[in-house]
Amino acid sequence: MSIALPYIEIDGCPAADADPALLAVLQSGYGHFTAMQVRGGRVRGLALHLERLDGATRELFGRGLDGERVRTLVRHALASAGMRDASVRVYVYETAVAVTVRGPQTMAEAPRSLMSVPYQRPVAHIKHLGGFAQGYFGGAAARAGYDDALLTGPGGVVSEGHITNVAFWDGTSVVWPDAPALRGITMALLEPRLLPSARRVVTLADLPSYRAAFLMNSQGFAPVRRIDSTAFAVEEELMERVREAYEEVPRDEV
Incomplete structure (x- = not known):
C-alpha cells in the first residue's frame, strides 16, 4: 500500500473515527514527538526513541509513557496501513498519543x-x-x-x-x-x-x-x-x- 498522505491513528483508532475531544487536543500544539524509519518492521535505536518519548512526557506532563504501549500503537498503525517499510512519527500530547505512517524516506547523500x-x-x-x-x-x-x-x-x-x-x-x-x-x-x-x-x-x-x-x-x-x-x-x-x-x-x- 503506497501512502502519499500520512495514515494517522490516535490511541490506536483511525483519526477519521477518533473522539472529537482527542482531535481538539491535537490542535493545541503542545506536545512532543519522535520520528523513525521502519524497515521490515524494525527500527534502528528503538530503545532510544522510547527513552526520548518517556523522558519528554515526564518533563512536559509529569508522568511516564510506557514503551510497550508505544510499540503496540506503532505496530497497529503499520498493520492498518499495510506497511512494513515506512516513515513513522509518534506524537505525544497530554491526553493522547498519535501515530502517523507514510512511505519510507532516505536522506540523499549528495553534499x-x-x-x-x-x-x-x-x-x-x-x-x-x-x-x-x-x-x-x-x-x-x-x-x-x-x-x-x-x-x-x-x-x-x-x-x-x-x-x-x-x-x-x-x-x-x-x-x-x-x-x-x-x-x-x-x-x-x-x-x-x-x-x-x-x-x-x-x-x-x-x-x-x-x-x-x-x-x-x-x-x-x-x-x-x-x-x-x-x-x-x-x-x-x-x-x-x-x-x-x-x-x-x-x-x-x-
Whole structure:
C-alpha cells in the first residue's frame, strides 16, 4: 500500500473515527514527538526513541509513557496501513498519543549547502512541536539557493541544522557542537562509534579551521559542501566511516 498522505491513528483508532475531544487536543500544539524509519518492521535505536518519548512526557506532563504501549500503537498503525517499510512519527500530547505512517524516506547523500541563521530552538533538548521558526528559516534558506538552514546563537555559536544534527571533522576528531541542540537518535547512535570524537564550541568564525562537515537525522546522513561562504571538501574516507558506523547499528523489532 503506497501512502502519499500520512495514515494517522490516535490511541490506536483511525483519526477519521477518533473522539472529537482527542482531535481538539491535537490542535493545541503542545506536545512532543519522535520520528523513525521502519524497515521490515524494525527500527534502528528503538530503545532510544522510547527513552526520548518517556523522558519528554515526564518533563512536559509529569508522568511516564510506557514503551510497550508505544510499540503496540506503532505496530497497529503499520498493520492498518499495510506497511512494513515506512516513515513513522509518534506524537505525544497530554491526553493522547498519535501515530502517523507514510512511505519510507532516505536522506540523499549528495553534499549539502547550509545558510546560517540567527536562531536557536527553545527547550532544545526536547523534540517538541511548534517549530514555526525552523520551517521559516528552512524556507528562507531554500529561497536563497541553499539546501538547509544552520541554527546559530549569540556570537555565531553553531547549534544544529534546522531539522538535523551537524558534526565537523578537524582531521583528527569528529567534533560535535557544544551548544543547545536536540541529541538526535542518529547522532546518539553514531557518536560512540565515530572515535575519536569530542564536544567543542564551534562558531561561524571557526569554520575555516575544519576540513569537513556532515549532517544526520532519522533519514540518514550527508556531507556538507558549504556553510555560507565557507567551502568544505567531501572527505570520502570520513563519509565511508560514517556509513560503516551507521550500517553497524542493528535494527530492533517494533
